[in-house]
Amino acid sequence: xxxxxxxxxxxxxxxxxxxxxxxxxxxxxxxxxxxxxxxxxxxxxxxxxxxxxxxxxxxxxxxxxxxxxxxxxxxxxxxxxxxxxxxxxxxxxxxxxxxxxxxxxxxxxxxxxxxxxxxxxxxxxxxxxxxxxxxxxxxxxxxxxxxxxxxxxxxxxxxxxxxxxxxxxxxxxx
Numbered sequence: 001x002x003x004x005x006x007x008x009x010x011x012x013x014x015x016x017x018x019x020x021x022x023x024x025x026x027x028x029x030x031x032x033x034x035x036x037x038x039x040x041x042x043x044x045x046x047x048x049x050x051x052x053x054x055x056x057x058x059x060x061x062x063x064x065x066x067x068x069x070x071x072x073x074x075x076x077x078x079x080x081x082x083x084x085x086x087x088x089x090x091x092x093x094x095x096x097x098x099x100x101x102x103x104x105x106x107x108x109x110x111x112x113x114x115x116x117x118x119x120x121x122x123x124x125x126x127x128x129x130x131x132x133x134x135x136x137x138x139x140x141x142x143x144x145x146x147x148x149x150x151x152x153x154x155x156x157x158x159x160x161x162x163x164x165x166x167x168x169x170x171x172x173x174x
Contacts, residue, residue, distance in 0.1 A: 009129060012119045013136040015174035019115065020137040021144030022167030023108045027052050028145040029152060029160050030101060036157045039097045048101055055102040059109025067110070072118035075110060083107035083168045090161050104164075111171070112137075 030052060034045035066075060086103035089096050119125060119133070144167065151159035 005123070008123060009132060011174045012115070012123075013132050015115055015171055016112070016133050016137040017140040017144075018167045018170035018174065019108070019111050021140035022164050022171070023111075024141045025144040025148040025167070026104065026160065026164045029148055032152065033157050033160045034097070037094075039094065048098065051098065052101050052105040055105030056109045059106040060113075062106075063110030063113065067114070067117070072114040072121070075114045076118065079107045079109075079111050079114070080168065080172055083171075084165075087161055087165050087168065091158075 027049065031045045031049045034040040034048050035042060039045075040048050063075065082103055086100045086107055089103070090100040093100075116125075116133075123129060144163075148160055148163045151163055
């Protein structure tokens, strides 16, 4: 009786952990990545970080009419496809890094609200359940950027893309 509920809840908690960790981790380190790899100078790297948040905002606005037309799971799948396309282009085509960052902002934009809508269709979301989702997400917003920073220093700047890829893979599995 309670087992499917716990498994479903745990899956969504891990989804929110991966989503927030990937979004906050990438946006926290993209400036340093751009400067360290020579993709951008200091001023352009700041603009690059702003590009991520502008495309994130545009993606949220764009998701409003799309949400009225499509089911949340289809929008989440679409976001994940765009996420992996953007990360793949960062790895394969370094010259397209700016476009990739904009694509990543668009991909991350509507994931959280779409996932919340999807979970509400599957579970009766109480304050306690919502607390688990938000608690996991908030914990991840502190832990994942720190881990990404450790990897950045010890492994190198490309670890940022691979760590973000890992968070996307965890979202895909969940």
